[in-house]
Amino acid sequence: MKPLFIIVILVLAITVIIIIVAKNNADKEENILNFLDKMEKEKKEKIIRMPAAAGQFYPAEAGELKEMIRSFLLKANPPQGDGELAVLIVPHAAYQFSGEVAAFGFKEVALNKSAGFETVILLGNSHQEHFDGVSIFAEGKFKTPLGEVEVDSELAARLLKENKRFFFGQSAHQNEHSLEVQLPFLQEVLGNFKIVAALFGNTSRDDWKILGEAIAKNIGNKKILVVASSDLSHYPSFEDAKEADLKTIQAILGGKPEELEKTLRDLEKKGIKNAITFACAEEAIKSAMFLAQKLGAAKIELLKYANSGEVALGNKREVVGYAAIGFFKEKTSGNAFELKLSLSEQKELLSMARRAVESFVRTGKIPSFQTKSEALKQRRGVFVTIRKEGQLRGCIGQVGASEFPLSEVIPEMAVAAATEDERFWPVQESELPDLKYEISILSPLVKVNNWKEIKIGEHGVFLRNGLRQAVFLPQVAVENNWDLKRFLEELCVNKAGLEPSCYQDKAAEIYVFTAQVFGEN
Structure with missing residues (x-):
């Protein structure tokens, strides 16, 4: 009896050990899965795009930056837009060169704050990295000296699913200044908002329309503002720039992206001395114009034009052109709001x-x-x-x-x-x-x-x-x-x-x- 009893005890002990080990392994597996889920969530939360242009394109110290932006906005006196701002084209050079022009655009944003913009869609062309398609920042935050701006990850995710030409290339955004320089102005005039940041890779002449259609399809009832970031002519003389930029601006004011494209090709054929481009973010501008059509923003106004030769630090031998242009929707009939306080x-x-x-x-x-x-x-x-x-x-x-x-x-x-x-x-x-x-x-x-x-x-x-x-x-x-x-x-x-x-x-x-x-x- 004793040997049998001992065997039974041993079997029971081994069974208990097996059960305990199995439970521990299951707990470990569950803990690992929970840990991985936690890591994935933390990874998403920690995707913070750090400022690359602070200290170069605009002041790195928050107080100095706020003071500069406010001084620009106080001086800006855009024509009173008849309607609700829906789309904006603004320049992206260093603030000492293009900040005053950009302020005319962002002053309109301030005057239209009652529209309740939830998400600002930033459109630009890559200046730092060459790639095929459109890089859309998927999630996380963009940081500036004035704080952090959250990415509208829900809208970004919907866009990324729309077309194979859309992807999230974090490196494309890492050192790109053209979208970043718009954020401090937006932080000053809007305060609380999210962004979708999209960069064109400069390899396809069709991406502007593909992205425009995707955005129009996916915004639903969301209150959006579209901001296209682009300078105009690069490096012709002062007078040549004014003449060329006038033609580009007239094409934009016409509201047809195809006409803008034709105008830019015609300007390129002229062989204007030292000119290397007449709109460094052509795709961004055309996509914004396309979206203006979709949003019913048929009234287009030039808010301000200047070039780098007009500022103290500039010279007139080689200049860059800057324009702020607004696209406005009609307000609800009978509910126009005429009073706009500065x-x-x-x-x-x-x-x-x-x-x-x-x-x-x-x-x-x-x-x-x-x-x-x-x-x-x-x-x-x-x-x-x-x-x-x-x-x-x-x-x-x-x-x-x-x-x-x-x-x-x-x-x-x-x-x-x-x-x-x-x-x-x-x-x-x-x-x-x-x-x-x-x-x-x-x-x-x-x-x-x-x-x-x-x-x-x-x-x-x-x-x-x-x-x-x-x-x-x-x-x-x-x-x-x-x-x-x-x-x-x-x-x-x-x-x-x-x-x-x-x-x-x-x-x-x-x-x-x-x-x-x-x-x-």
């Missing part, structure tokens, strides 16, 4: 709002303000929003035009937002340094007959249903990533105190408006 006027109003709140909290008095700006004497509907550490701290305003000018009503609304918003305790003096101010200047209200006419990111909504009424500013839907139905349901429930479907009631009256929205950085 950056200096925006800054003045924001200063009034801050000073009014700080004075009232400390002394109980609202100071009076004087302004020389005629725009700030207009009467408009306004809202003032106050945030603390990124969170809402108060928001009050009025939808209809005030009987008082902007320079008077905005200080009043700022103090009301700080002290009378029933959702919050009044602002205390200790909080003042942590507050950030945002102002929304509203267009006149326009009644819509069907709620489906409302455009997310463009329209604010004023709802009246019986004795209840409520308002949401245009940026609310964008900030919360709401679709139209959710936007209106939230308005009904949380603002009007009604059922989620109240906007569909026969008694409901719906009005839309646009807004010029600007705030402290």
Whole structure:
């Protein structure tokens, strides 16, 4: 019996050992898989494209860079674009040469911030690496001295699946300056946005259309801005450059990519002394023009032209041409927003709002303000929003035009937002340094007959249903990533105190408006 008993015990022990070993191996395999998944996620998160042009094309120190960009924007005075900006062509030389021209384009972006751009599609031609196809940055972030900009990996992934000519070649982007130099301007005027960065490899004359079609197919309802990065003529004399660039610009203003291509080929045949190209990112420009057609941006305006011979550091023997050109869509009928405050006027109003709140909290008095700006004497509907550490701290305003000018009503609304918003305790003096101010200047209200006419990111909504009424500013839907139905349901429930479907009631009256929205950085 004893030998048999010992054998049974040994078998049981061996079985237990086998089970334990098998479990340990399974746990190890699961741990390995989890580790690999974690590594893959971290790899994606760690793809950060570091700045290659900082310190050469623009200042590497954040404060100096901000100051330079703001000085350019303050000087920029583009013609008032009649419509909503959809596509932009801007130069990409060192800021001391082309920054002032680029600022005219990005000033338009600032003036169109109320459009709620979610993603900026950057188009350029590779200057550093020769390859076949289009390199689209797949995921990760682009870093500049002003911070990091996230890649719209979802849209990038859809594009990469569209055509075999599209791929992610990280090395193509690594040292490329043409897209990078646009980012600090965009960070200054937009703040929160994502990008899709696409570089043409300069080997196919058809890629521009292939990419344009892919983008148009995949953007859906996403609010995009297309920015093509290109300089014009390279190295002819001052006068030759002006003459050649004029022809190139006229072709772009004509809106037909094929005509631009013909113009550039004709210029190349002229044998202009020292000229090596007349548009260093021809494919990027043509793709942008193609997208403008698809987006219905039929109004094209030259915002600014100059060449390197016109700046202090330049010479007129060999120059490079620069142009900022905007493509505009028509705004919703009856809802045009004529008032466009300049950056200096925006800054003045924001200063009034801050000073009014700080004075009232400390002394109980609202100071009076004087302004020389005629725009700030207009009467408009306004809202003032106050945030603390990124969170809402108060928001009050009025939808209809005030009987008082902007320079008077905005200080009043700022103090009301700080002290009378029933959702919050009044602002205390200790909080003042942590507050950030945002102002929304509203267009006149326009009644819509069907709620489906409302455009997310463009329209604010004023709802009246019986004795209840409520308002949401245009940026609310964008900030919360709401679709139209959710936007209106939230308005009904949380603002009007009604059922989620109240906007569909026969008694409901719906009005839309646009807004010029600007705030402290």
